[in-house]
Amino acid sequence: MRHDDIWRAIDTLAAERGLSTSGLARSAGLDPTSFNPSKRRAEDGRLRWPSTESIAKILAATGASFDAFAALVRGSRSLAHSRMERVKRSTIPLIGLAQAGQDGFFDDAGYPAGAGWEQIDLPSANAGLADDPLAYGLTIQGDSMEPVYRAGDVIIVSPSAPVRAGDRVVARTRSGEVMAKLLARRTARRIELASFNPDHAMRAFSPGEIAAIHRIVWASQ
Missing domain, CATH: 2.10.109.10 (Umud Fragment, subunit A)
Structure with missing residues (x-):
């Protein structure tokens, strides 16, 4: 399990709900900057990892299971339809x-x-x-x-x-x-x-x- 894999999974979880990472953090009751790219490494280059508590909170907020999140960490590009209802939309960003x-x-x-x-x-x-x-x-x-x-x-x-x-x-x-x-x-x-x-x-x-x-x-x- 790599540092980048964990953060990519969080990014994907946010995207699945049509949220930015700041929106995901806010929906889970966390500081909106918790998952910002600037928080993923210290100024001296050391890796920063999300806490297990913050992961538990975003899973609860989105309704995703731990198994579904683990699949994202392993490289799945999206959550299975059966695990999370996707956000349907009529427009896309351009x-x-x-x-x-x-x-x-x-x-x-x-x-x-x-x-x-x-x-x-x-x-x-x-x-x-x-x-x-x-x-x-x-x-x-x-x-x-x-x-x-x-x-x-x-x-x-x-x-x-x-x-x-x-x-x-x-x-x-x-x-x-x-x-x-x-x-x-x-x-x-x-x-x-x-x-x-x-x-x-x-x-x-x-x-x-x-x-x-x-x-x-x-x-x-």
Whole structure:
């Protein structure tokens, strides 16, 4: 069990309820800053772990079982439908692709966070995304994905969807760059991201350079 696994599970638990980590802490009667990224490491770099009491309180507040939380710690991307009623919604958050690379728009687990997001209606063709509390939208900027995606197109991204080679994805690097690409290849040592536009070269990264890769499930063309 790793430090990052515990915090990712808390982030996911919050997202399952349509909450920020501050909202989750508040709903459990905790200090709203209890789960903030700044509280996860001390100033000298030492790891800080959530207390068993705080975990017990957020489980009670959300109705999640300890087994369900343990599954998140082990790497499950979401809680089972039978363990927690998902929050259905008719809108999803939306920002520009370039804006998505700025600090404050995603939490450490790669899920939408903070203020500054607009809201757009879910397209009727993807009504199933009402069950996905992690889905978000991005407005395409640039020409690297032409002619498939053009500047101004809106894409919807589902962090809960499985990702395989050949999928169209949004990748976010740990340095803050966010890009819409084609996942060409993914191994234990190398991630290759391709553009549809031949004027843009293949991008290659080590897995440690990538913070998140989420699948594109809908586009507005």
